Amino acid sequence: MELKSIIHGFKLLDEKQVKELNSTARLFVHEKSGAKLLNIENDDENKVFAITFRTPPTDSTGLSHILEHSVLCGSRKFPAKDPFVELAKGSLNTYLNAMTFSDKTMYPIASTNEKDFMNLMDVYLDAVFYPNIYKYPEILMQEGWHYELEKPEDDITYKGVVYNEMKGAFSSPEAILFRKIQESVLPDTPYGVESGGDPEYIPDLTYEDFLAFHKKYYHPSNSYIYLYGNGNLEEQMKFINEEYLSNFDKQDIDSSIPIQESFDKIKEIHVDYPISPEEGEREKTFLSLNYAIDRSTNPEIYLAFQILEYLLLETPAAPLKKALLDAGIGKDVFGSFDMSIQQPIFSIVVKNSDKDKKELFEKTVYDTLNKLVNDGIDKKLIQAAVNSKEFSLREADTRSYPKGLIYAIKVMDSWLYDSDPLINLQYEPTLEKIKESFTSPYFENLIRKYILDNTHGTLLILNPKKGLLEERTKKVKQKLSEYKAKLSDQEINELIHQTEKLKERQTTPDDPKDIEKIPVLSLSDINKEAEKIPQEEKGENDVKVLFHPLFTNKITYLNLYFDLKVVEQKLIPYAGMLVGILGKMDTEKYSYADLANEINIHTGGIHFYAETYGMNGDSKAYESKFIVKAKALTEKLPQLIGLMKEIIIATSFENDKRLLEIIREMKSRMEMALNSQGHSVVSDRLLAYFSEKGQFAEILKGFSFYKFVEDIEENFESRKKELIANLKEAANQIFNVNNLLIGVTAQEEDYVEFQKHITELLGSLNTAPVTQQKYSFDFSIKNEGLMTQSDIQYVAKGYNFLELGYPYSGSLQVLKTIIGLDYLWNRVRVQGGAYGAFINFSRNGNVYFSSYRDPNLKKTLKVYDEAGEYLEKFDANEREMTKYIIGTISKYDFPLSPSMKGEKAVSQYISKVTYEDIQKERDEILGTRKKDIINYKKMMQELSQQNYICVMGNKDVIKENKDIFEHLIDVFK
Structure with a gap:
């Protein structure tokens, strides 16, 4: 479409075609406020909006991360305590979240519905520019940290959602490694501190610093607004200008990120991570070599190093990985190219090694890379790695995020550092340049310049240490004990009062008038017909x-x-x-x-x-x-x-020899998943206690x-x-x-x-007759405590509702939305301090609760058990029920790529789910009423009485609660 040079306060700076995305890109600046805006227009119905602020941290208190959580806890136009959850419950969003990076904070939303898209954008813009953090210190206490004290004789503890989230993050050795890599390579920049927050330093964050950070950085002059898809750009810009940006004047905000001066030699750094007293220390060390690589604003290096990292360390043909495994340095080898920072970092990592192998590690890396540079890399390997990357760029099949959000993140990798936002999207010229490597020493020259001749790097050694978690726990308890000892009776009473005030805010329902200010679609905005994926049976x-x-x-x-x-x-x-x-x-x-x-x-x-x-x-x-x-x-x-x-x-x-290498890698990657996906581990394990499907999957x-x-x-x-x-x-x-x-x-x-x-x-497959086997599974094992050195828990409980005589209905999916985003959110996350909590109902009757990075154990199980009581008192007017229904439908109407549609259709075929079943389920969701939800009270009570539980987490916490378990198991040897 033709655009004037100035429209709704936005001045058009540049317009160009991005053929790689089949899109038109337009770059604007809002003249009054100084806000920057990029529009990527195409025919994608899954529209994306994001507003990003450059937020360089100066310490490891997690200020930018806590602020990311906190601005979504109520604002000027939408004063309800949790507009974010209200939107999750009641919008057709296809994406709704916020992200803290090392140097920026991004607030993205996506929807295929134009009206819904505008509603989401309104709530997010009001949240970032006019949050209620200035009115309610309790928001920082809840989302960040606070001293918890209920009675004068109790011990003081730390509580807070981000505090517990980061305790969980710092329990994983891989997470510690990658946090420390950035810190070690770029120590004199914002990347030298922990933007997510280090639990040791989070309690140093003051309310004054918290507000000052928002005041400084959350201004339109420091913002980057992104609009993607087939929406009405003029209408969107008019709204953003009139409702928000016109209220601000341009400011000169210094949020620039300094460049780290190069080192004159590779630095050696040692860091410890916790293992349990029972674990062996042998083969538990991580060795990594890490290099600062140019700038993310160099599109050629940005793309070439993604290919080089794959070529050297990821593909089964990777020569550096093979050399490190052949040398017996460790049991797993992988690489990383961290490109969403101003000075990207390339890392070579060996896992399950020992610290006395560091010299051999360095020698093997440098000898191998020198040999590759001198003899040349196999051209077929180069072609294979380039082709693999090109296929993924052209396919653009993103499963975890909407396509437009992936592009938004790539855009920020250059735009944030005052460069052309499109350089990493317009990959064709860069790819052609990189293809010179098919006939020239292109990658060999990169290796020489950026690795072999590069002194700006670190040799980071992450060592296992027994008793480290116990040391830290003791240190925190001692610090809190000493703090309490210094307090006067009046100050202790003040802490008790603050705790009560926070709990009162958390447990007091929002004023219905405040809830009604959050925009809601009507059921008429929803397509009544379920999507029919074309599927032809052939032979x-x-x-x-x-x-x-x-x-x-x-x-x-x-x-x-x-x-x-x-x-x-x-x-x-x-x-x-x-x-x-x-x-x-x-x-x-x-x-x-x-x-x-x-x-x-x-x-x-x-x-x-x-x-x-x-x-x-x-x-x-x-x-x-x-x-x-x-x-x-x-x-x-x-x-x-x-x-x-x-x-x-x-x-x-x-x-x-090769078989052992693969098995070691398999074990290593599963260890990573056990550390990062604990909620899935315990819920899958739980289902194996009572379900043949669950037991087969557990063994598999x-x-x-x-x-x-x-x-x-x-x-x-x-x-x-x-x-x-x-x-x-x-x-x-x-x-x-x-x-x-x-x-x-x-x-x-x-x-x-x-x-x-x-x-x-x-014609080449086995043709012998086949019959399905009859299996004999052991259902005697149940109620396990899986013990780790984590600082938090993952808590699961469940059973099968079909076994109790209750049928499947689409209304159960509305119940999932209500319990997940109302009951569990408030009780387990807001009041309990866990990072997340979930419930899931399947068509085969299996149902489970699970929590994520949870400081509690029995308290959370009690919450699960009281779900029936919550339903007994459940009260929702027609508007609230409409929200729950819309929020449920949004999960069904997520746009799928062609491959995802094909896989979904086959999955339904295997599970014997017909189109009629899918339409019936949709009708049941749309027809759900308050009485249907209340009627599930008895079912939820009966489910909790079955008492199947599985917990993974802190060894001491599990042992303190050993009365509820039949078996205690050490996860790692």
């Missing part, structure tokens, strides 16, 4: 094919679903192991390195997964599938199918599987023959033509290409 060589004719930009997505229930019980964990092994071992035609190159040159990737599916309306039945997920340009289908066949049919498991890929992998790694020499034999047998039982369902998502005219080439694969 090729007697194998069922589910075809999804969709526009895919000439990419074919091909998924093979092999039934796992034909596998003998003793082989289930070996099937889980195949997920991590296939594609990484030699085959008849290729070495594992050559195989990786072939995959990256010809395809968009071949990956392996194992999934277990509950059956619609049946608590007992389930299916489990071994999935081969692959994609390629349709013209490359012959190569894709040939490579899939090669991996499935011709993988050799005999190279025991849960905590039981982790223990299986741990045992195999520990006893590899004595078990390797058995391991190889069982892997072969599991593969033989799985990869059978009589055991296969195929999912294809492609353009209608491309199906014929699939037909032409799939026969080659089908």
Whole structure:
């Protein structure tokens, strides 16, 4: 569309086409307030708005992180205590969150509904410019930290959502490592402190500093506004100007980020992390070499180092990773290129090592890189890595975030540092330059300049230390005890009064008038019809094919679903192991390195997964599938199918050295997930106590599987023959033509290409008759405390409502919204101080509560048990019920990419969910009334009486509550 040079106070500075995004980009400045605005206009219905502030921290009190939480706790126009949650409950948002980075704070929202989009934008803009933090010190106390004291004789404790979130973050060695890497390489800049907050320093944050930070940095002159998608730009700009920016005058705000001066030599830094007194210290050290790499405003380096990091350290053909593993320095090797900071950092990390291997680590890195520079990197490896990156750039299939938000983050990687916001989106010219590497020493020169000849870096060694957590806990208790001893009776009473005042604010319902100020859509804004994903049942060589004719930009997505229930019980964990092994071992035609190159040159990737599916309306039945997920340009289908066949049919498991490397990496990555995804670990473990589906999944890929992998790694020499034999047998039982369902998502005219080439694969599979096995699972184990050196807990409780005689209904999903965003949010997060809490209901009847980074244990279980009482008193007017319904529907109407649509349709087919079921569920959601919610009181009470619980967390806390557990288990050896 044609735009005037000045529109609604915004002056147009630049307009250009971004062909890579099929978009028009326009850059504006708001003349009165100084706000900067970037519009990326295209036909994407999933509109994105974000406002970002440059917020460089000066200490590790977590000020910018706590402020990010706090501004969303009520504002001038929307004074309710938690407008953020009200929006989550009652909008059609496809994304709603806020993010603290090392140097910026971003507030993004997304919606496909224009009216909803404007509502969300209004609430967010009011939150950042006019928050209620100036009126209510309790907001800082709740979201950041406070002294908690209920009675004069009690011990004082620290409480606060961010305080507990960061205690959880600082319990993970990987999180500590990457925080310390930034700190060590850029020590004299804002990156030298912890923007998220270090629990040791969070209690140093004062209310005065908190307000001063907002006053200084949350001004339009320090803001970057981003609008993406097919929205009405003029209307959006008019609103932003009239409602917000016109109220401000331009200010000169110094939020600039200094450049770290280069070091004259690599610095060596040692940091400790906690392990339990029972854990062994051997092979628990992390070794990392870290380098400052140019600027994120250099688009060539920005993209080239993403490719170089993959090439050297991620692909199975990665030469630096291979050299480090061959040298026996550690059990896992990975890299990182941290590019969302002004001076990006490239890291080479070895995990499960020992500190006495640091010299060998350095020598191996430098010797290997020198050899690559002098002899040249394999051109096929370079081509493979570049092609892999190019495929992902062109596909732009982002699963975790809306596409427009991924672009927003990339934009800020240059815009925040006063450079062209589009340079990292316009990747075509940069990619062409990088492709010179196919015929020149391009990457070799990068390695020499930025790594071998670079003295601006650190050798960071992260060492395990027994008793460190106990030391820290003791130090905090002593500090609080000494603080209390200095207080007068009057000051103690004042603390008690503050605690009471906070609790009163937390437990007092909002004024209904304040809630009504938050805009809500009506049910008429919602599409009554559920989306119907096109799915045609076809057959090729007697194998069922589910075809999804969709526009895919000439990419074919091909998924093979092999039934796992034909596998003998003793082989289930070996099937889980195949997920991590296939594609990484030699085959008849290729070495594992050559195989990786072939995959990256010809395809968009071949990956392996194992999934277990509950059956619609049946608590007992389930299916489990071994999935081969692959994609390629349709013209490359012959190569894709040939490579899939090669991996499935011709993988050799005999190279025991390589097998051990993969198993060690598998164990290492599972350790990371145990530390970061504790809520999923405990809820999956919980389901195994009472559900066959849960137990199968637990053995296949849960905590039981982790223990299986741990045992195999520990006893590899004595078990390797058995391991190889069982892997072969599991593969033989799985990869059978009589055991296969195929999912294809492609353009209608491309199906014929699939037909032409799939026969080659089908003809090579095992043809023996198959039958599903009958399994005998042990349900005697339950109620476990999984003990770690974490400073917080993950608490799960649940059962199966179908087993108690209650049917599935769409109303349960509305109940999930109500319990999750009202009851659990207030009781477990706001009042309890946990970072998050959830409830989930499945069509097969399984239901569970779980909490995330939770300082409590029994208190949280008590909250779960009182959900029935909450429903007994549940009261919501028509407006509130409409909000809950809209918030529920928003999770169903999230825009999906073509590949995601195909996978969703197959998943529903396997679970026996028909389109009629989906429409019925939607009708039930839209028809949910207050009485339906109250009627679930009895069901929730009966569920809590079953008393199945699983907790992972702090060893001392679990032992203090050992009366509620039947088994206590150390997670790590």
